Amino acid sequence: MRFAKSGDDDFIQQINHHKFHGFVHSTFNRTLNIQCLDSGDLYTIACKGIDNAPNTLIIDLEDFEEADIRVNDLVSSDHSVLSITNKMSITIEGIKNWTCILPEYPSVADVLEMNLSTMKQYIKLHGNNSRIERAFKSGNPFDDEMSRMLHERTQLLVSELQNKRMATAIIHAASLIGLGPGLTPAGDDFLVGLFTVFNIENHQYFSHHSFCEEVVLHAKALTNDISYMALAKAAAGQVRESIIDLMEALFRGSEEVLISSLRRVLAIGSTSGTDIALGIIAGLEMNM
């Protein structure tokens, strides 16, 4: 029996109060995704050391290497225990509940302005070669064209949002979905960052956060299930803990706290963390 250490409150309620039925959708070294048969939504079981996130349980395991869990293995819950066929049982007894709550936009933006400048400098020095930040020439035609399109489309999106032309902004945002070589494409990651900011209370674009939901309506057909789920959750203001910590650090943290939380975000995926951070910067700069 494995023990869940912490988990998303909604997922815990599902296991506790409803019969959860699903199957393994995809497996990785330290995470696996389960698709719920009722809702079609993806849920994640992650190993320790990974941060809390929407629809996610963190369990007391280093990795899934020895677990022999395969795609399509059946998953079900009964009396606070989630079972993956007969290969793994996870109890949520004693679990620490986690809920995603984004911090409010600060009433005075002095700390934010300073931290935003620090964050941009840090990403320039330590970011993971995002294709969004600048169109670069690597000599590989695919990479160069990808970089050009990402750079151009993010610029167009930001410009339309700054001018409050929401209808065309939605079109430009949709043109980013699924664009990028990774599992979560760079365009999707940028939008996750942007959606996070649009869900911050007291941010001037909070009144436009329906923009996020309208963009997500296009997303299902344009990207893979895993990235779609991250986008759909971010559109509703649900993001992983490291992103929440970064927002809090940006609004109210010292430089040390900011760099520490930024490093955790930059460590997400290959370039995903950097692309998310660039989306956050783009969203915050619209308010200044």
Add this chain to the structure above:
Amino acid sequence: MTVQVLVKPNTYIDSVSLMSLSTKANQIEIVEQAIIAMGTEMNKEVIRNVGLMTPEVESAKTSDLVIIVKAASEELCERAFESINELLTKRKIPLKERVKLNTQQLPQL
């Protein structure tokens, strides 16, 4: 030049491994260009823009992993896929499951 395409249905590889795989595939000496990406519409647009679109890529779905190799001949493409297979096998992802190689001759430039 020859282009060969492999579409792996419903295949998810984490971003770090995917980028590493792509970099290593492009470093194989006989490979002119290799693309490894998910089969989303926007990625297909990039592939179209660089002149490597094929009917197999066109029909790939968002959850499919698309591997494209461009090399001087069909034989070199096949050798390149063997090397990529080795890289994938190290990750315990057998390429020979559900593999269908599709070849397209490109006009000499």
